[in-house]
Amino acid sequence: MSSISISLLLxxxxxxxxxxxxxxxxxKTVSHFDNIEVILYADEDDTASHGLTSTDFSVTTIIGPAKSMGGYNSACLDKAxxxxxxxxxxxxxxxxxxxxDKIARFDAASEDKIYLAYGNDLLKKKGLCTFPILSRRTCELLVEPYPIAYGxxxxDVHLFDIFKRLQYAGFDRIRYMEDLIFEHLHYRVGKADCDDTYTRRGRFADDSTFVAMAGQRRRAxxxxxxxxxxxPMPSFEPWKDDRDIPNGLSAAIGYFTQQFLLDKQLPLQWRAxxxxxxxxxxxxxxGFFGLLMR
Structure with missing residues (x-):
């Protein structure tokens, strides 16, 4: 029986x-109920979610004010x-x-516990770590693995970018587990209805944050x-909010070029x-053309 404890942040x-x-x-799928837990965050006004629990495994529910997605995940991590x-x-x-067991075996084989693992979501598959798996040590080294600035x-792309940098520096710590199926039942592929939770977030609201945090990812x-x-470990520097994409297409392209295309700590294919x-x-x-599918 595995001695590894796994926390799912939800x-x-x-x-x-x-x-x-x-x-x-x-x-239906877990091997060892005692070795897993779910840390669930529900907004104060979402009373229908306050009593969600399981008789099979541990569920800790945090009830609090609405936060950014990074804030939700960080609050869950604090309780994990x-x-x-x-x-x-x-x-x-x-x-x-x-x-x-599959995840625990992978973790046990990692001597330094620095990795980004992810399963097959049947949507992005290998292309993106939709449900990222990190060791606690990796979280501690990153200090803020789930930045609260992300609404x-x-x-997922933020973490992927950090580990792309490690990969380019000669330390490939990205592990895609194709046979680990965490299916993403997303409305964009017809697997769910488009509800208020999907639509309440601006489709492009976090773009400027991701672009502006390139320096933070370099430091991470x-x-x-x-x-x-x-x-010696570089000190952690909290992010200074500066996320305005310049107005005008040519100015924006210049900004993206500086932030991405000229970032020589990333492989050229990822930069491009x-x-x-x-x-x-x-x-x-x-509004130049229809919404892009992410």
Whole structure:
């Protein structure tokens, strides 16, 4: 029996039926109930979610004011007891039996516990760590693994970017587990209805935050690199909010070029992808063409 404790962080709002569906999928697939916990955050006014629990595994519910997505996840992390931390969504369903053993074996094989692992969400698949898995040590080294500045999106891309930097520096600590199915039942692919929780967030509201936090990701990667190389750790510097994308297409392209295309700590393919993607999102947000599918 595994001695590893796994914490799933689960912010939710207005979706008690989806949480119950997720809990049911966990109960059907987990190997060791005693080794997992869910830390659930529900808004004060979301009374339908306040009593969500499971008779099979530990559920800790935090009831508090509405926060950013980064704030929700950070609050859940503060209460988590596990050595392995998974960001979960209420529109997720676990499909793989023994998923906890699979993750625990991977963690046990990691000597320094610095990694970003993720399963197959059947949507983005290998392309993005939709439900990122981090060790507690990685979270501690990053200090703020789930930045509170992110209102509702990009935490997965933020972490992916940090570990792309490690990869480019010669430390490939990204692990995609294709046979670990955490299915993302998202409305954009017809697997769910488009409800208020989806629509209350601005489609492009976090774009400027992600772009502006490029320097923060460089510093986060530097901390992980120092730990891997046994060198003195750079101090953590809280992010100074400066997230205004310049007005005008040419100015915006210049900004994206500086933030992405000229960032030599990233592999060229990833730099080019971010540059192209954010130019497209900039245009879509201003009505030049239909909304891009993320």
């Amino acid at each position: 912010p939710t709002r207005g979706r008690p039926a989806l949480v119950e569906r997720l809990f049911n999928s966990i109960s 007891r596990g050595d392995i931390i998974i960001l979960a969504n209420d529109d997720m369903v676990v499909q793989t039996k023994g998923w906890d 509702g999106a990009f935490i 990667a530097a901390r992980l690199l120092s730990a891997l190389q046994g060198e 992808y971010l540059w192209y993607w954010f130019i497209g999102r900039y245009l879509a947000a201003r």
